[in-house]
Every structure is written in structure tokens, then in C-alpha cells.
Amino acid sequence: MDIKKVKEELLNDMNDVKDLKELEELKIKYLSKKGLITELNQNIKNIENSEKKEYGMKVNELKNSFINFYDEKKKYFDELILNAKLKNEEVDISLPATKILTGAPNILEKIVEEIEELLISMGYDVVDGPEIEEDKFNFELLNIPKGHPARDAQDTFYIEGEDILLRSQTSPVQARVMLSNNGKNPIRMICPGKTYRRDDDDATHSHQFMQIEGLLVDKEVSLSDLKGTIDIIVKRLFGDKIQTRFRPSYYQFTEPSVEVDISCFNCDGAGCNICKHSGWITVAGAGIVHPNVLRDCGYDPNIWTGFAFGFGAERLAMLKYGIQDIRTFYMTDLREVKSFDREEI
Numbered sequence: 001m002d003i004k005k006v007k008e009e010l011l012n013d014m015n016d017v018k019d020l021k022e023l024e025e026l027k028i029k030y031l032s033k034k035g036l037i038t039e040l041n042q043n044i045k046n047i048e049n050s051e052k053k054e055y056g057m058k059v060n061e062l063k064n065s066f067i068n069f070y071d072e073k074k075k076y077f078d079e080l081i082l083n084a085k086l087k088n089e090e091v092d093i094s095l096p097a098t099k100i101l102t103g104a105p106n107i108l109e110k111i112v113e114e115i116e117e118l119l120i121s122m123g124y125d126v127v128d129g130p131e132i133e134e135d136k137f138n139f140e141l142l143n144i145p146k147g148h149p150a151r152d153a154q155d156t157f158y159i160e161g162e163d164i165l166l167r168s169q170t171s172p173v174q175a176r177v178m179l180s181n182n183g184k185n186p187i188r189m190i191c192p193g194k195t196y197r198r199d200d201d202d203a204t205h206s207h208q209f210m211q212i213e214g215l216l217v218d219k220e221v222s223l224s225d226l227k228g229t230i231d232i233i234v235k236r237l238f239g240d241k242i243q244t245r246f247r248p249s250y251y252q253f254t255e256p257s258v259e260v261d262i263s264c265f266n267c268d269g270a271g272c273n274i275c276k277h278s279g280w281i282t283v284a285g286a287g288i289v290h291p292n293v294l295r296d297c298g299y300d301p302n303i304w305t306g307f308a309f310g311f312g313a314e315r316l317a318m319l320k321y322g323i324q325d326i327r328t329f330y331m332t333d334l335r336e337v338k339s340f341d342r343e344e345i
């Protein structure tokens with residue numbers, strides 16, 4: 001093949017090249033080891049000596065013109081590809097953003113934290129205890145001996161025999177703290193935590209629920225100290241206008257025992273569905289610690305007195321957030337969980 005023919009073919013090919021792939025194919029066709037221009041170069045040995053110089057120059061010229069063409073075209077195609085890519089990846093900043101869902105505190109935790117924060121500021125300790133408990137701490141030390149009918153009210157999950165159980169209340173933590181103090185030091189503590197009872201599964205009962213119990217042991221503690229403390233807690237949770245009232249009640253580990261009512265935060269006492277038209281809502285049980293409990297837990301009832309109170313965290317949350325079914329706290333339905341978070345968003 002002579003220079004003229006290769007040149008003609010090259011010019012045609014250069015006119016036809018449409019993309020980077022074709023350009024690279026041309027490079028192979030002309031400049032590779034067996035490429036047409038390479039072959040022309042190798043053919044120089046067959047050229048007459050007198051014509052070698054001119055032949056060499058022409059082949060070089062051809063080669064250079066192709067290399068120039070190749071470089072320019074490659075640059076052009078590369079830019080084309082880059083621009084297409086950029087256009088494809090363009091960010092439209094006017095588009096609405098995807099909403100990022102964030103977690104929010106569980107409202108039971110929020111209630112507990114609110115009470116914890118308040119009581120810590122009043123000098124209380126927050127104490128934890130085992131959920132798998134001994135009968136001794138859950139019942140006996142709390143003035144509920146074996147066979148006592150008061151046990152029936154707390155239908156308990158027993159794990160091993162009659163001695164190991166899932167705690168039916170958080171009061172055993174109080175017994176543990178009193179015993180560990182050897183009857184010497186005053187106590188101010190709360191023990192929020194999960195408790196378990198074989199309660200019927202209905203809208204207001206769950207087999208697992210959360211208590212927030214408090215205990216204060218000191219000298220000359222009176223019912224009015226208890227009332228003042230409860231008053232501060234419910235005002236923090238439901239507002240400054242809330243009134244507190246005590247009604248006589250019965251618990252085995254307190255004497256006297258009271259049920260704590262608050263004036264209805266919804267109707268200010270006028271009567272509505274939440275307070276069942278009574279103007280009052282029961283929120284806690286409380287009382288003065290029974291002398292038997294003090295004595296059994298190592299405190300001399302002639303020297304020490306104390307009060308105890310217990311809130312149900314779910315009940316407080318249901319009231320505060322208008323939730324109808326206690327079981328929704330422990331379900332995994334995200335729609336429910338999100339509805340709880342409405343105050344957060």
C-alpha cells in the first residue's frame with residue numbers, strides 16, 4: 001500500500017469518526033504494530049535511497065497529522081462525556097428535601113426522667129434493683145407474709161417454686177436500700193422500673209408496667225410532708241393550678257394509706273370524660289411507712305418514720321398525652337410511636 005492510498009483512507013476515516021470508541025479503533029488501525037502508518041514506516045527499507053528522505057518526510061507528515069487529529073478529537077469526546085455526566089448528576093436545589101426521620105424519647109421514659117430530675121433536685125437518689133426478685137424482698141419484708149390475702153391482689157409470675165419471681169412492684173428496691181443502711185441513715189430515694197403482674201390484658205392493664213416509687217425515711221416525717229412532696233410532683237407534670245387530695249385507702253406496707261387524687265387538668269374540676277365527671281383523677285397510692293416494714297428492714301420505728309408513694313408511669317403518660325390503650329406503649333406499631341412523638345416534631 002502506498003502513501004497516497006493510506007492518506008486517502010485516513011482522510012475518509014477521520015471524517016467518519018463518531019465517538020471515542022471509533023477514534024481508538026482508528027488509532028489501532030493506523031498506529032499499532034501492524035497499523036497502516038507503521039507499515040509505511042517499515043516499508044522505507046524497500047525504497048530507493050534517493051527517495052528515502054522524501055518518503056520518510058511524507059510518512060512522518062501523515063503520522064503527525066493523525067496524532068494531532070487524534071489528540072484534538074479525544075479532548076473533544078472526553079469533554080462531551082464529562083458534560084453529559086455533569087448534566088446527569090446536576091442537583092436541583094429547588095426540589096423539596098427528603099424528610100429525615102429522627103428518633104424521639106419514649107414518652108414513658110420522658111415521664112420518668114421528668115420525675116427523676118425533679119426529685120434529684122430535692123435530694124433524692126435514683127436507685128435500680130433486680131426485676132427477678134426473691135419473695136422475701138417483694139413481699140415478706142413489706143409486711144406481706146406468705147399466705148396473706150394481700151398477695152392475691154398482685155397476681156405474681158413465679159419463676160422457681162415460691163421464692164423466685166418477677167417483681168410485682170418496685171418496693172423490693174426500697175427494702176434492699178433500707179437493709180443496706182443498717183437502720184442508720186435517713187433515706188430519700190426513688191426506684192423507677194418495670195414490674196410484672198398476671199393482670200388481664202385489657203386497655204388499662206398490661207402484664208408489664210412501670211412504677212415510679214419513692215421512699216423517704218427520716219425523723220418526724222408526717223403525712224403533710226408526703227402531701228407537699230406529691231403536690232410538687234403533680235404540679236410539675238400537669239401544671240401549677242392542680243390541686244391534690246388524699247383519700248383513705250389500704251396498702252399492707254403503709255399505715256395510714258391514701259389514694260392521691262388530682263383536680264382534673266382538663267376541666268378544672270367542672271367534670272369531663274377524663275375525670276369521669278367527678279372533677280378528680282386518681283394518680284398514685286401513698287402512705288406512712290408501716291412500723292413493721294421499718295422494723296423488718298432494720299429501722300427502729302420508735303426513732304424513724306417515713307413515707308412512700310407510687311405512681312404508674314403508663315397511667316401518668318396516658319393522662320398527660322391522652323392515650324386510650326396502655327398496650328400501645330409496648331407495641332411496635334410505628335404509627336402509634338410516631339403519634340406519641342407529635343410534641344417533639
Ligand SMILES: [Zn+2]
Pocket residue numbers: 264265266267268269270271272273274275276277279280
Ligand atoms: Zn375533667
